[in-house]
Amino acid sequence: MLKRISKRGYILIGLALLIILGAFFYFINIASVTPSVSKTKGVQLTQSSAGDYQTVIKDGHYLTSAARGITATSLNNSLDVQDFETSLLNLSKSHFKTGRYIFQEGQYLDADTVNGLLARQTDSNATGLNPKDNGKTDSSRNPIYVQTLTEQDFMTKSGNNLQLAGMVVGVAMNSQDAYQKEQYGATYYQTISDKDRIAYGQKIAPKLIKTIREQQGVGKNIPIVLAMYDTASQDSLAPGSFYAEATSKSGTDIGSWSDINEKSIVLPKESDDTSSLGSDENTGFNNFKTDISNFFPNIAGATASAKFTNNKLSSMNVTVTTQFYSPTEIEAFSNYVATSAMKFLPSSAPVQIKIQTANEIQALLVRKADDKSYTITKLDQ
Incomplete structure (x- = not known):
């Protein structure tokens, strides 16, 4: 028997279509796909228009990230989904010029690694970027600070091969953490102050860099840019924005933090x-x-x-x-x-x-x- 789709169901379907279309236009914006331009051992490079990156196609398929879309909890604001990645790509262009570097979706942080990073610290998960659960269910609880992260790789050609020349990693930090006191119970919202959010992001940055450099193929001297994003609150009609960045040139050292002047209205x-x-x-x-x-x-x-x-x-x-x-x-x-x-x-x-x-x-x-x-x-x- 067919089940009638509710009004809420139509809305959810519409939102899903929007996200898919947003990703489609995002891909079209970063490259005009003509997969016969340059071939290197099964890897093809797309043509690009002025101001856009060439991108990587492998064995006839766009090379996607295995860790894409993983979040610590459900995103409070769906507007952040597309804005986070498109704004990060624009920021990357100030570090890796489009005429010199090739864009590749993140290939070094796999799904298991990202899940571990976004989880809370526990005795069995030392890599967790979020603090241990202190058992509190009021404003004194340890919130989830780090909501999601996205890796972008920038490659150069070396003969018939591509090699990693640099990375940009966007880190989405919560300004508001949604939680439940009991399973299937009411949802509560804990506000995270700008001061606490900024301080916590800087605190976990060396730990994140260490995990990234431990991945096979990254190495100790690849420049890694960390870009910190302030997610929007649940009822905001505008998405969040990037607010700071720093570059690790080698090891786990983090250079000085620079403010990013970005705002949505x-x-x-x-x-x-x-x-x-x-x-x-x-x-x-x-x-x-x-x-x-x-x-x-x-x-x-x-x-x-x-x-x-x-x-x-x-x-x-x-x-x-x-x-x-x-x-x-x-x-x-x-x-x-x-x-x-x-x-x-x-x-x-x-x-x-x-x-x-x-x-x-x-x-x-x-x-x-x-x-x-x-x-x-x-x-x-």
């Missing part, structure tokens, strides 16, 4: 938000929202998450929630949104626009920085 801004950050983008977004609302009156809402790096817009993700009744309405509205976005939304940074109903995503519009038009993917057909 929600558009339209609240009326009491008097900060200058995003003022121009806010004006443009409000004009965009008014324009598409006048074209199609069934819009329930439109919001955007805008990320700024060094006070300059680096990306924007827009969500338009509405209701359609026919494929022709979806077609007309998607095309109009693309035209309006070119007129009112920034052109200097990549923009993604998701058009959805309460239950499903119906269209995805994507434009890279300085592109002359949006790529429209309709998901209803």
Whole structure:
């Protein structure tokens, strides 16, 4: 007997599709796949556009990370999933130039190693980056500080082979830890202060570097960049952001920490938000929202998450929630949104626009920085 899918089920399916599509466009953004460019013992390199890395395909398949997607607990905010990796790749470009290095998904930290790192310290797991459970179930408990981590490898060609030249490891730190006092019980949230989060991240950094260097093929003198990410709270409409980085040039030594000036804000801004950050983008977004609302009156809402790096817009993700009744309405509205976005939304940074109903995503519009038009993917057909 067929079981009717609930409204919540449709929403979960829609979120899953969004994450898959986000990963798809992420891959398209980092490389234009033409797997016959360069062959080295079964390893192929993709072509890349200006400002993007060549990537690695092995035996006809994109080389993925065995440890991708592993987290200490369920992510509090689904917006962090895509932002964490795409922002890390942008940060990596300041350390490993796209014209000189080849990007490879992390191949040195396997799933068992990452699971051990993200677990709590115990007598049987000395590598755990999270503190021992002190048995408390109130604000005095030891929280889960380290939520997830992602490895990115940067390779150079040596004859017919690729060799590791450097690594960037993103470490997502919790600003809020969700936990239960008993199995299947209510969920509680423990806030982690900026001071405690920053101090704990610096404390565990040498231990993490030691584990990375112990992996076969990494070596003692490969430069390893650690980039620390502050995850968003559960109810935030914007993702988290990277806040600090340091480089280990050899052994377990960590160089001095440098602040990363990155911040995400929600558009339209609240009326009491008097900060200058995003003022121009806010004006443009409000004009965009008014324009598409006048074209199609069934819009329930439109919001955007805008990320700024060094006070300059680096990306924007827009969500338009509405209701359609026919494929022709979806077609007309998607095309109009693309035209309006070119007129009112920034052109200097990549923009993604998701058009959805309460239950499903119906269209995805994507434009890279300085592109002359949006790529429209309709998901209803």
